[in-house]
Amino acid sequence: MLARVVTGLYLAYLAAPIALLALGSFGDLWLNTLLPTGATLRWYEEVARDPSFRRAFVSSLGVAAATCAVCLAAGLPLAYAVYRSPSARVRALARALYQLPVALPALVLAFGFILVFSSDALPWLGSVWLLVGGHVVLGLPYFLQAVVADMQRLGLRELEQAAESLGAGATQRFFHVIVPSLRHSILSGLIVVAALSIGEFQFSNLVAGFLNRTYPVVLLQAFYGATGFACAATVVLLALALTASLAGALSARQAAGVPVSA
């Protein structure tokens, strides 16, 4: 009973700001009242027309996609190396190392990047690739976590040995066994990475160049303008991130053993 009340209160606490934002984005006027008055879609139209928001939206999608691509290309071999390492000490060390960024404030990472990449030797501050690089550092731990755990759960090594004894070569094992049996964790890992990249503010705000600012960075500016506009812009971000995590949750559920209907 108590647990239910607490859960209910917590959910309300969680949902109230989001509900208000959504309400505000459709409200015509919202000054000193508790709730906005009037109903309109013009804030969304304005966000859609605003060139800096349009650019930021595209930037965000591009950075998220590139971050996912790098995480996949680097993360899958890395996860495999960690999983296959014969030494328990090496495995533990690797895990501690790749999970370090989780504990690391993005702000610290950003200062580090600024120090290193504003030098004359590496003058890359403001480039979109540096932004992607930072997002990879922040997102990769989650990807590795998901994929390594799945490898252990599946007993990937035995699956590979089975395939090998049945006559499959390395390429066949990779495409017939490794990738398909890990597909759910790869997908859910990438979706977490995408959601993280889309919502990331601290690091992006400091490191992004003026022309490749991501959506959350631009969003901050909106709060100096009309409330309705700021609300609508936030809801757009929320929808993006929510789509990503919802898809992630669904694929995680499938990975947990609920089979895909053929």
Added chain:
Amino acid sequence: MSGRAPVSAAVEVRGLTFRYPGSGAGVIDVSMTIEPGELVVCIGPSGCGKTTLLKLIAGFLAPQSGRVLLGGEDVTAAGARTRGCGVVFQAYALFPHMKVWQNVAYPLRVRGASPADQRRRAGEMLERVGLAEFAERLPARLSGGQQQRVALARALAFEPRALLLDEPLSALDAATRVAMRDEIRRIQKLHGIASLLITHDQDEALSLADRVLVLRDGRLVQFDTPHAIYDRPADAFVANFVGRANVLRGVAAGPERVDLACGALRVPAHGRADGVPLELLVRPERLEAVAGPGEPNVFAVRVLRDRFLGATRQLEVLADGDTLLKFETTSREPVSHVRIPVDAIQRLPHDPGAPA
């Protein structure tokens, strides 16, 4: 990869040694053969190297010395892919994203068989293990026993040169295990394939095997038929590990007499000089309960434990000198004296390092 006439042993290992780096565990100087159609069961306590032996034959590990021959051909340098051994894993290792029939057809798929051939062959194999109606399911939708039968069908679908089973029954519940044991034997006979089955279960070993291979600390202790292993164990370790055993330690005191802590025992001629320590084996079911003293080899005992198992009773009784005897009988009478028949006693090759 082609099937060849079985001119020599289907599987032969010679002086095979593999030690895991950083530990002494592994397999040390093991030599053995599996004849065509024969089922060899490898048994030993955990960590004795039995799974390592299987991995060395399958090609998952490369030995530090020794050779592996399949059908007379030296495959020591070949990887698992080209050895053509069908392997059944303890945890089944079915591909979770493939339907049952696709799992069974996988070895044919990598060999470039046509989709129609794959389906037909998978259907035949599933028919043989009684799972034809589950062809379209995913492995996760089957019970453990069913999954293991799929794994068996998959391992045999490409006419392998040998079948290797790594503790195939240990993940199953007790009831399924016995049924699956018979099933494995039936399918193995049907295919007439040389097979190696790893287990730590002595019932499994004795009831399934044509020959039993006992490993201890990586070394081959005994390799013989189940009857020979049970009736003439090589040492106290084998005697205790395969079946229940009384291993009695004493000192020779005459050509047909050994002095034990509980008294003098008349034994078959042992051929040892007086004063030489001996180890004797008596199986618990060979002991007899008697009414009282008078005959030779009768000892007064105190019952420590008495377990009623329905058809039989398993007792532990204590004779003089803290001599613990395991005793199995169908009688329900109280026990005060036991007799050790002379023909039930055999001398073990003395091994001072063996646990008592």
